[in-house]
Amino acid sequence: MAKLHVSTTINGEPVEFLCSPQQSMLEVLRNTLGLTGTKEGCGTGDCGACSITLDGRLVCSCLMLAAEAEGREIGTIEGMAQGDRLHPLQRKFLELAALQCGICTPGVLVAAKALLDRNPDPTETEVRYWLAGNLCRCTGYDKIVRAVLETAAEMREEAAR
Template sequence: MAKIHVTTTINGEPTEFLCEPHHTMLDVLRDNLGLTGSKEGCGSGDCGACSITLDDRLVCSCLMLAAEAEGHEIETIEGMADGDKLHPLQQKFLEMAALQCGICTPGVLVAADALLKKNPNPSETEVRYWLAGNLCRCTGYDKIVRAVLETAAEMRGAAE
């Protein structure tokens, strides 16, 4: 079977890779590109652990064929931090203990970042709705929701 050549942008960097037609974006991120932050929790798009953004749209990378990345911009959890400086969401999750085992955390952070880019002033209901596709067995969600809301408030304050 012939491999497919894909040219895309991942975390702001022009990227090229070869993949089989059946490879998912999650497979390529983890196995070909060494970007192991996105996790495979279910393989069926139900848990959100593999969440990435594709042209600023939240997607499950386990459901996306890698060939579909051609010409698009992808952001993974590895693209959130600015060098050695954590993204405000990452920092707040640490400060508020909004994570435990870490399996869901990358997907939750990517989803929360996508939300705040679309809506920098979400209500608690909007945060809970937006993150409903991210399953967590450990935290009970309250600390996650509080961390997103506090980050949103701090980011709005910094922008003013």
């Protein structure tokens, strides 16, 4: 079977890869490009562990064909930190112990960042709704929601300075 050549941007960097027509973006991220932060949980788009952004929109990479990345902008968990400096969400998740095993955490962080990029002042209800597509079996959602809300408040304060 012929391979497809895909040119895309991942975490702000131009990337080219070859893929089979049926390969998922999740498979290419992990196995071809070595970006293993995005996790496979269910493979059916139900758990959110594989969440990435595609042109700023939150998507499940297990449901996306890699060929669909042609000419698009993809964001993964690896793109959240700036060099050695963690994203404020990542710092707050650590501070508030809003994570445990790490399978769902990358997807939750990507989803939370997508929310804050779209709405920097979400209500608790909006955070819970936005993260409803991310399943976690290790920790309660309260710490996660609190971490997102506190990060949003800190980011608004910093932007106001």
